[in-house]
Amino acid sequence: MNIGQAARATGVSxxxxxWYEQQGLVPxxxxSESNYRHYSEGDLHRLRFIRRARDLGFSIKQIAELLALWNDRGRASADVKALALGHAAALRQRILELxxxxQSLGHLAEHCQGDDRPECPILERLAAPVVA
Structure with missing residues (x-):
């Protein structure tokens, strides 16, 4: 299967x-003799794995760790669970930050008149010095 077919089969461009090949996530x-890439079913399976992990927000480094765990049949599932729970905690933190x-943007927008005047508290706040 060539790269275009692999892309269609996995949903990965x-x-x-x-790029995943360059990063070492995919061998x-x-x-072929004409120098076209050829992908096996195993490669497609790996690409689907990577896509699902990316859809869940795992970083490239975390995906590399997951792939290593996936390939290690002697692994403890506790290692996989710890990685997943750590990622979930980081996502929860990111949600709080977002x-x-x-809230900050909503507060700034409430104080902006949104009229023809040039004064804008949103821009003023963005330009204000950072208070430590």
């Missing part, structure tokens, strides 16, 4: 497949 594809941003 050809550009990302090449370098075998090449909610704070939404």
């Amino acid at each position: 050809a550009k990302m497949i090449r 370098a594809a075998t090449r 909610e704070e941003m939404v």
Whole structure:
């Protein structure tokens, strides 16, 4: 299967497949006589794994760890669970940070008249010195 077919079969763009190869998440594809990449069913399975992990917000480093755990049949599931729970905790923290941003922006927008005047508390706040 060539890279275009692999992309369609996995939902991972050809550009990302090449990038995952560069990052070492996917082994370098075998090449045809005309130098086209060729992907096996195992490669497609790995690409789908990576896509699902990316959809869950795992970083490239975390995906590399997950792939290593996936390939290690002697692994403890506790190691996988710890990685997943750590990622979930980081996502919860990020959600809190995003909610704070939404509240701050909402507060700034409430104080902006939104009329033809040039005064804008949103821009003033963004330009204000940072208070430590």
